[in-house]
Amino acid sequence: MRNLLKRIQGLFRRRLVLSYILSRLHAIGISIVPYYWTMEQLKNIKLPEFKDRLEDYSFEKLGLQEVKNTAADLVPERIDEFVSKVKKGSLCFGIKHHGRVIAYSWVELENVLIWDKFRLKDNEAYLFDLFTARGYRGKNIAVYLRYEIYKYLNNIGQDTFYSITEVFNHPSVRFKEKLGARFLKLGLSIELFGKYKRNWDLKKYKD
DSSP, X not given: OHHHXXXXXXXXXXXXXXXXXXXXXXXXXXXEEEEEEEEEOGGGOOOOOOSSOGGGEEEEEOOHHHHHHHHHHHOGGGHHHHHHHHHTTOEEEEEEETTEEEEEEEEEOSSOEETTTEEOOTTEEXXXXXXXXXXXXXXXXXXXXXXXXXXXXXXXXXXXEEEEEETTOHHHHHHHHHTTOEEEEXXXXXXXXXXXXXXXXXXXXXX
């Protein structure tokens, strides 16, 4: 038992060291990202208890002005990026608390080409960039938002959803597990100084 515990502790330390090294490389323009490619569906989600008064919150598809306001409030350095996404056809959804957007996420439906390898079909969507404001984390708001997005997309013909989860982002991995997501494959993305980009499939997982 002691040997097993030592091996687990060693593995954990090595993961932390590797995560630190990758973060330092990213700071100088070398991005190396191991990630999971996951699939999500409404039928697989298991909603946990919502840790607040649900009636104080509302789910909405955000228009351009609300997207601007949300960015200005939560991530002001990204206003131009958010506006560009909307103009290119990306959808933004939010959770409001007493009228203020406190969580958002983005969806791509058309003309999506991810790392030159994956095109979306008519019934598929790509979900990305989910954010919850400080003070609202730990209430399962992110799961609530994802669930409502699933329902919205199901109503317009999309029933299969893909997303990317960085291997070393443990809260994100746990979030995907809460959603009942299927981990389809392990991949590796490398970008050098914003010029050279390459992606590899390292491992595919069986059902």
